[in-house]
Amino acid sequence: MWRFIGLRSLQAIPVILAVITVTFFLVRAAPGGPFSSEKAVSPQVQAALEAQYRLDQPPLQQYISYLSDLVQGNMGPSFYYPGRSVDELIFQGLPITAELGFYALLIAVIIGSFAGVIAALKPNTMQDYVPMSLAMVGICMPSFLLGPSLVLVFGILLDWLPVSGWGDSRGDKILPSITLGAMYAAYIARLSRSGMLEVMSQDYLRTARAKGLPEYVVILKHALRGGLLPVISYLGPAFAALLSGSFVVETIFQIPGLGRFYVQAAFNRDYTMILGTTVFLSTLIVVFNLLSDIAAAWLNPRLRYQFNK
């Protein structure tokens, strides 16, 4: 197990380094300097600005300084918000996005695996068709459509819930969390259904039944562990998708989280901010993939041996 964790973690390092390198040079290759705004500035001011952001150095030099700053947790100043650093902005948005993502994932895992297990217990009956059709709707209805529809129905027509903000008024966290979680609930439902169906035909379940265990013990204790394995492996990629989903949801519900910062930085051409957020989010995603792989290997020893080979 430790060998697996070690090897798998080592694999993450080149990925993170590749992300930083590609992002850095992509952003540097962007046409038009960050200060080529409408306002004309005097050459001296221009030079001073470029010196401040180290743009007067050769690219390789800039890259090395950026890396060494990054290791020390310094992502440099924002181009767009004067006097504020990128890490400051990131850590301002992070708790909000993390909370939103946590609720969404919670909704997705609970509702999704419940629906999937229910459907798998009686395949090809109404108990299977109804949750699986709903899951199909969840997959085909993108968040940028579901969100506004929920706003229209529950926020405007029924006037039950607030439609924007985060923690400003009671219940304003409900709609964004549902919007973000719905699609993943749908995926998880499908994954857990197929996982459960596969496990249900295994010999060890027949053994468990033959021992005379009550059906709920067979399912809760023996089937769930194997049946939910695909869901565990999906959580890593789901987390990545959740982050990009938060771009849309935070924009729709005007939530001041990381996703909205990222989209705004993209529009403002705030290059240091784009660079910093990309590096930060990518690292987060790589780490989460790593954790989900480790969790899957812990539950399924076969994966470990495959990797060690």
Place this chain on the structure above:
Amino acid sequence: MNPKMDIQALDQNIPKGTSLWEDALVRLRKNKLSMIGLGFLLFVMILCLLTPWIAPYGYEDQNLRLGAIPPSAEHWLGTDTFGRDMLTRILYGGRVSLLVGFIATSVALIIGVTYGAIAGYAGGKTDAFMMRLVDILYALPFMIFIILLMVVFGRNLLLLFLAIGAVEWLVMARIVRGQIQSLRQQEYVEAAISLGLSPAAIIIRHLIPNALGPVIVYTTLTIPNVMLLEAFLSFLGLGIQPPESSWGLLISYGVETMEEYPWLLIFPGLALTLTLFALNFLGDGLRDALDPKASKD
């Protein structure tokens, strides 16, 4: 009993040999949801193909005096705030959305199949190196990279195709590589090698056609993903730019005005959702038909 008659009767009862594809077609035909999906898709594709000739109004015909009106006899799906006919705009938007879906998927298909086939056929160190590269690329958060690309290099359609295609080829490469790897152990491949065929000829003539089933299935399931990605980017304002139109863009306009003019959100939303539905149902049906071993997830 006349023995001759018996033989004749037997003759009639011998089932005609069916190929894998005919077999799959029969199975697909039995799947009602898939056939409905296929029918709907063909309908949408024909409409979008014929749009310039059948659209009731011009694409950018504005009628500011009219403004946004709900569906009526003249404007079946209503008009937007500039008095532009929604049906026309949805049809034109569908052209772009479908085009992105098909072209980006083709990009993924070509890269993925070529790469996967080479890795699977070569085997050994080449294979290990190529697939490790895919693993590393797979771990990259591509959504963020696509946004980055759109920001850095401007929002052009060609780049969008390439960027989306570049993401989606990875899974395709894995699938094809797995298939080719198991196929190349077969005797007919050995026969082809001993006949002196070049590796390229073996891959193209013998291996890829036999790996086509899973590839078709995955392709059908990639198209909705790609269309969703395009709509997502256009919704954020990072994809298709006005005056071009796509369903994602129409939905994002619809969201802005949904309180006063809900039909501006409902109709493009329906167009996108129903098309995605159709593609997913068709994809599921194809998987059951062509690749019965693959589990449903």
